[in-house]
Amino acid sequence: MTSPKKKAIAVIIGSVREPRVGPEVTSLVLDILNAHEPIDIHHHPDYDLQEIDLKDHPLPLFDEPVIPAHVPTKMNYVHSHTKKWSETIARFDAFIFVTPQYNWGYPASLKNAIDYLFNEWKGKYAMIVSYGTRGGGLASGQLKQVLEGVRMKVVETRPALPFGGGNFTWTAMTKGELAEGVKERWERENGDEIVKAFEELKELLSEQSSGKSENHKTREA
Numbered sequence: 001m002t003s004p005k006k007k008a009i010a011v012i013i014g015s016v017r018e019p020r021v022g023p024e025v026t027s028l029v030l031d032i033l034n035a036h037e038p039i040d041i042h043h044h045p046d047y048d049l050q051e052i053d054l055k056d057h058p059l060p061l062f063d064e065p066v067i068p069a070h071v072p073t074k075m076n077y078v079h080s081h082t083k084k085w086s087e088t089i090a091r092f093d094a095f096i097f098v099t100p101q102y103n104w105g106y107p108a109s110l111k112n113a114i115d116y117l118f119n120e121w122k123g124k125y126a127m128i129v130s131y132g133t134r135g136g137g138l139a140s141g142q143l144k145q146v147l148e149g150v151r152m153k154v155v156e157t158r159p160a161l162p163f164g165g166g167n168f169t170w171t172a173m174t175k176g177e178l179a180e181g182v183k184e185r186w187e188r189e190n191g192d193e194i195v196k197a198f199e200e201l202k203e204l205l206s207e208q209s210s211g212k213s214e215n216h217k218t219r220e221a
């Protein structure tokens with residue numbers, strides 16, 4: 001359980017197909033953060049970090065009759081899968097989204113999971129790590145826009161991890177494996193950026209704790 005002072009951060013694996021590299025990419029991101037923090041980030045005094053695999057939260061294509069932004073002021077969720085997903089997300093203060101790029105965007109599984117809720121995301125903080133042939137920057141940009149749409153604050157640094165062309169992407173796509181050398185290259189070339197993004201996330205969380213954070217909840221589209 002998270003103590004009252006601790007911040008809860010969820011790491012969301014955005015892809016759900018099998019086979020997939022999402023869990024392996026997520027583990028690498030956590031390994032890089034673990035190597036940077038003085039102590040195990042899973043047992044940190046200031047925050048708890050937990051993985052959320054969308055595969056463990058099977059949601060049909062959005063089927064709520066209610067508008068999530070109207071919950072709980074005007075109405076309430078109807079379906080049990082939405083109530084369960086709402087309880088899961090409501091527990092966290094911030095999120096690290098690890099997303100692949102599919103056809104220049106991010107996966108429908110992730111968009112669907114976001115659309116189910118609104119107030120559970122609103123006013124919270126997000127970090128985005130994307131991956132793809134050239135890093136999945138287009139998916140990252142689209143995800144940032146949507147997260148801002150549910151009134152989240154996205155940290156400025158958005159690491160984008162490139163497979164490289166040819167066999168590197170082919171192995172990921174068909175076998176769900178990162179090709180040899182990719183992890184080492186990402187650690188070497190993208191590790192600092194992942195740590196920087198996480199530092200920005202922690203900074204926002206600490207500003208929130210001290211009451212210094214700007215109010216980004218009121219912006220309208």
Ligand SMILES: Cc1cc2nc3c(=O)[nH]c(=O)nc-3n(C[C@H](O)[C@H](O)[C@H](O)COP(=O)(O)O)c2cc1C
Nearest residue numbers: 015020021022100101102103104132133134172173
């Ligand atoms: C439907 C689909 C579309 C894809 N489109 C892109 C793309 O636009 N850009 C890119 O860099 N990679 C693309 N890829 C390759 C993915 O980056 C690669 O398959 C990766 O393994 C997907 O992550 P996952 O294994 O966690 O699902 C695509 C893969 C799939 C399955």
